[in-house]
Amino acid sequence: MSDTPVIEPWRAREARAESLWARGRAGLRVWAQNAVGARGKAAAKLVLDLTLMSGAALWAWSVAFGQAPARVSPLPFLAVILCGRLPVYLAFRLHRMPWRIVSKYDLVSLAASAVLAVPLIALLLYVLPDPFTLRHLLQPHLLLATEPVLYLVLLSGARMAVRSLANNHRRRERTCRVLIVGTGDAARSLVWQILESATEYDVIGFVDDDPGRQGRRILGRPVFGAIEDLVSLVPRLEVQQIVIAIPSLSSERLREVIAICQKTGAPVRILPPLRELMGAGVHLAALREVRMEDLLPRPEVTVDEAAISSYLHGRTVLVTGGGGSIGGELCRQLVRFAAARLLVLGRGENSVFHICRELAELKPPCEIVPVICDVQDRRALAHVFARFRPDVVFHAAAHKHVSLMEQYPAEAVKNNVLGTLNIVTLSVEHPVDRFVLVSTDKAVDPTSVMGSTKHVAEHIVKAFALARDANMVSVRFGNVLGSRGSVVPLMAHQIQNGLPVTVTDPAMARYFMTIPEAVQLILQAGAIGGKGEVFVLDMGSPVRIIDLAQELIRRCGLIPDQDVPIRIIGRRPGEKLMEHILSRKEEEGAQRNGQFYIAPSQQVDLDGLLHQIEALRRAADTDDRHEILRLLGRAVPSYRPDRASLRATHLTSLPPDTSWGEVHEHI
Secondary structure (H helix, E strand, O other), X not given: OOXXXXXXXXXXXXXXXXXXHHHHHHHHHHHHHHHHHHXXXXXXXXXXXXXXXXXXXXXXXXXXXXXXXXXXXXXXXXXXXXXXXXXXXXHOOHHHOOOOOOOHHHHHHHHHHHHHHHHHHHHHHHHOOHHHHOOOOOOOHHHHHHHHHHHHHHHHHHHHHHHHHHHHHHHHHOOEEEXXXXXXXXXXXXXXXXXXXXXOEEEEEEEOOOOOOOOOEEOOEEEEEOHHHHHHHHHHHOOOEEEEOOOOOOHHHHHHHHHHHHHOOOOEEEOOOHHHXXXXXXXXXXXXXXXXHHHOOOOOOOOOHHHHHHHHOOOEEEEEXXXXXXXXXXHHHHHHOOOOEEEEEEOOHHHHHHHHHHHHHOOOOOEEEEEEOOOOOHHHHHHHHHHHOOOEEEEOOOOOOHHHHHHOHHXXXXXXXXXXXXXXXXXXXXXXXXXXXXXXXXXXOOOOHHHXXXXXXXXXXXXXXXXXXXXXXXXXXXXXXXXXXXHHHHHHHHHHOOOOEEEOOOOOEEOEEEHHHHHHHHHHHHHHOOEEEEEEEOOOOOEEHHHHHHHHHHHOOOOEOOOEOEEEOOOOOOOOOEOOOOOHHHHHHOEEEOOEEEEOOOOOXXXXXXXXXXXXXXXXXXXOHHHHHHHHHHHOOOOOOOHHHHHHOOOOOOOOOXXXXXXXXXX
């Protein structure tokens, strides 16, 4: 028993030593195998190339000295060629050139070595004695012209043969038959990458609308026909995936091509537009699924980045609602434009924390300051303005859900009206250079509480901009694709979980824009500035919600109303069938600026507006729904309430087009 404490540690040390020795031997063996393997391959390539060089030299001998007597040996001449070729060959490290994936750049290196060795061979022929140069037989100029050509033919031919065999072997292992739409530079680059990569994709050919390319072969693959022929080609060729590789397509033509591809039933992937490829290049990782923004009925938004940078660079910028979808993207882009300090203000600590952490991971050149504050709390806001002195304010904090705000009109007033008033008045008291309000198309001839409160918010901006000579504007959005709580994420959730996709009304249509487009509009409006004007993006034609639902279902490889049912559930309180981006009065004076419309500011009585807002404040404090709706009707004469709102106030006998300017006479 007394020996145990001594023996066991000794055995443990011995076992550890043996284990370390075993691992060391195994590692050394692997290293040796790798080293010998790499060196062995290089040595084998060198031997093969020396054989090919010798073959080229002997071939050149037969051409240049074909009349030589039979007793004359070519071996001295072969020695001269190898002595001249070998140093250049090793200098270019041609023995380490991969044969299975040889490229045009490798062939350029071969060609360079073929040419650069000629002066050295000529020098040797001039310096060495006659038995090597064979001057007594023929002049060597014919040799110097033929040998490099034959050298290049044999060495490059061997490599291309190995590459071809390797490609054929890889092609037998590919399982997904791909048809490429387009034959331009981007398509060829993509196909080259596919051919050279060990992927499951097998490119069987192309389609292109250019008649001059149809019937030809590109990178060894045929161009079968035009894009319109896809419907017949896909089943005949057993195509398993279509890739649209024309990044320069206009959005209108892209939608047409996508529609044709989707008729085939094959999955569709797309090479992104050129602006997304800049700096990244064309590669397999760039391929993505067709996104909803690819189907928007208008071209992509472009902005004046120089003008935006000029007013943001080095400034302190405040973003309210910074944890939301719009506010978060706004913060990301503000970092890109090198603001000096970014104040991310929101009342939800989790959303503010997450966006600030995301921004910090980008290692921005500006200071990121999280601010937990409610825009309804004027005292807390005043402390923020006094402490940080923002130069630019983007007000994106708001309640936006129409049906919820019909149930809680007091909350809509507190956040959308009183919160906006707090931010605007503090921006005037602590003079900011620029102020931008984020509004909505639901503020135009509103039928909802949410829309009417945003209409009042726009009036606040107009009134203070004109009365206080402040640089303040409003930006009016359509529906934003992908924002939290919006229709697309809801439908995607329903599809993924096997639920019916719900649509409120088959005739309902909306204007759509993407989150980046919405933020670009905000930033561009700040660059232009103004005195209460309203900026609206030209969003093309409205999209029917039911068409959007069908498109989302198809994108998931399913069939609408067969694999996934579409259920009509009826309009919710406050919803319109159709939104408008400008009122009739605004349309008369609106001016176009690039892809935006700018509606001129209309005179607003500031004192009268403040009196109406004070009455709304009192009604909101007591949560008097009846009074809130009545006061909103007075403040917004174009407010035509939803019938559900009328039922809530027992006014169902009024005509459907009754405005609150008339309703309050009956209350």
